[in-house]
Amino acid sequence: MSKRIMEGFKELTRVDDALAILFREVTHVPEVVEVDLEDSVGLPVAEDITSPTDFPPFNRSAVDGYAVRSFDTLGASMLNPIELKVAYEVIPGFDISTLRPLEPGEAAIIYTGAPLPPGADAVVMAEDARRQGDKVYIMAQVTPFQNVSRKGEDFSRGKIVIRKGDKLMPWHIGALASLGITKVKVYRRLRVGVLSTGSELVELREVDKGSPPPGKIVDSTKTMLKALLGRDGYEAVDLGVVPDDMNAIEKAIARSIGSLDAIITTGGTSIGSYDLVPEAVNRLGRVLFNGVRMRPGKPTGAGVVEGKPIFMLSGFPVASLAGYLAFVRPVLRRMTGTPEDPMPIAKGVITRRVANIAGVRTYLRVRVYRSEGRYKVEPLAITASGVLSTLTDANGILVIPEDVEGYDEGDEVEVLLIAPLT
Secondary structure, three states: OOOOOOOOOOOOEOHHHHHHHHHHHOOOOOOEEEEEHHHOOOOEEOOOEEOOOOEOOOOEEOOOEEEEOHHHHOOOOOOOOEEEEEEEEEOOOOOHHHOOOOOOOEEEEEOOOOEOOOOOOEEEEHHHEEEEOOEEEEOOOOOOOOOEEOOOOOEOOOOEEEOOOOEOOHHHHHHHHHOOOOEEEEEOOOEEEEEEEOOOEEOHHHOEOOEOOOOOEEOHHHHHHHHHHHHOOOEEEEEEEEOOOHHHHHHHHHHHHOOOOEEEEEOOOOOOOOOOHHHHHHHHOEEEEEOEOEEOOOOOEEEEEOOEEEEEEOOOHHHHHHHHHHHHHHHHHHOOOOOOOOOOEEEEEEOOOEEOOOOOEEEEEEEEEEEOOEEEEEEEEOOOOOOOHHHHOOOEEEEEOOOOOEEOOOOEEEEEEOOOOO
């Protein structure tokens, strides 16, 4: 292989512009499948799910007490209890079609969740009544439908319960189960391949107690990215490690893309003689951008093959994390119409001055801790994109926008939390 001249990036793309390009050019939509409700948690729904019925399906008591005609309780109080006759008892699951309507001056014993008997329009809580034999003395006035969960109060027939693209969470599963929905149409779990490039890399499984062969390093970046994908609900597919060889990189992408929804590559995206990934992607599809105005992660690029995104991330773990947060997460969610999960944010004062480069978005690793009754934000590193300890020591990332020159000591900032506060 003839060596190429090492040149700088011809053009650096702003982060927002690069993301907009990806949103426009990625056309692949994952397959829609129908699954059992209990197997759907974490998957985005492929259509609006509407309520097939009213829920609750009938007016029901929200408390233990006495079902009454609210008009019969007018003026009731501790000093002026109103006497009503106990007509019958209603328990949850009872078929009230067999009951006669309550007549004026009557009440029915009722329990939480039981259907409201005919003629009743409110419930007096047990603590606001005193029973003596077949009489009950009401000591609090109630208004129509007080202490009643009304028919369709939770969901009315035809109401959208979950919108297309929303990820099904455990409480969604409960809501759909209450409506008798047993199957849902969802986008199948996205399959994302992770391919590492670099003749210096060895797989973790090939290393004995952290001692790679001379001149080699363990491929930790791929391991981290697979963990990130798994955390975010995607199926990570390990595509292995390929050397710095154009044909090997091209073949690895070509043979995998058909069964995947996206591919992340690491390494080989910068300006060196062996940075071959963009050229390999261009052979198979089209590079959309290569080089972004961000740090760390300037070598980040992306392309499309068969309408599917190829994310070309740095081989350095910290830079690849920045690329993942900036591009991979939002694009994968966009493919199923799923809103972005907001990352937890903490506000605090920065402990020392940090500068930014004009026109560059910076992802600063920080440690957020509580001191003297407030949160402090300690900068750890802007550069050193290959130093993993700056991630293990950090619990947050301070994103400095392109139009901000930096922050002075004592400025209040917002931090994206990646680990619990200390």
